[in-house]
Amino acid sequence: AVVSTQSGHYGRDTNYILRTCKMAQKSEPVPLNFVHQNAILCETIKKEQRHQKLHKDYRVNPFKKMHVLASKPNSNVEDDTQEDDQYINIFKKAREVPTEKYEYPQTESQAYGWFTTPLIDSDRSDIRLHHPRTMSEVTKYMDAAWRLKEQSENMQ
Numbered sequence: 404a405v406v407s408t409q410s411g412h413y414g415r416d417t418n419y420i421l422r423t424c425k426m427a428q429k430s431e432p433v434p435l436n437f438v439h440q441n442a443i444l445c446e447t448i449k450k451e452q453r454h455q456k457l458h459k460d461y462r463v464n465p466f467k468k469m470h471v472l473a474s475k476p477n478s479n480v481e482d483d484t485q486e487d488d489q490y491i492n493i494f495k496k497a498r499e500v501p502t503e504k505y506e507y508p509q510t511e512s513q514a515y516g517w518f519t520t521p522l523i524d525s526d527r528s529d530i531r532l533h534h535p536r537t538m539s540e541v542t543k544y545m546d547a548a549w550r551l552k553e554q555s556e557n558m559q
Contacts, residue, residue, distance in 0.1 A: 462487075465494040 463469065474480075496504065501513055508514040527533045538546070 462490055462493075465490070465497040 501509065502517065502519075508517045523532075525532065
């Protein structure tokens with residue numbers, strides 16, 4: 404059966420309209436399937452175990468600043484703790500300057516100033532390379548003027 408409207412358009416079958424109205428209504432919640440939920444949980448656990456790394460050796464981060472506290476002043480217990488040589492070596496290595504850690508610069512920014520030794524030895528008697536600070540007449544005049552100004556301000 405075809406239903407006509409006032410505008411002259413023909414609609415769809417009434418059974419189809421009734422079926423779509425029922426589908427549009429809220430459906431009842433589907434009960435959980437515990438077998439599927441358990442399978443999903445098992446798969447998740449297997450993935451986690453596959454990518455999990457178990458750490459048994461715990462150490463303090465040598466790159467983080469440490470605050471060492473002294474023991475209690477009235478304590479009679481002596482400290483028999485042993486120093487961890489491996490941690491001390493890592494700690495010293497972390498505190499080194501990059502030029503002592505590595506033979507060559509690791510980044511382009513480190514390349515500037517990596518080699519700090521001068522290319523030629525400095526000779527103070529060679530006037531081509533040594534330019535000491537000298538005072539001219541203008542700088543001597545201004546030096547005297549500044550001294551006079553400071554003295555007059557201190558007197559008041």
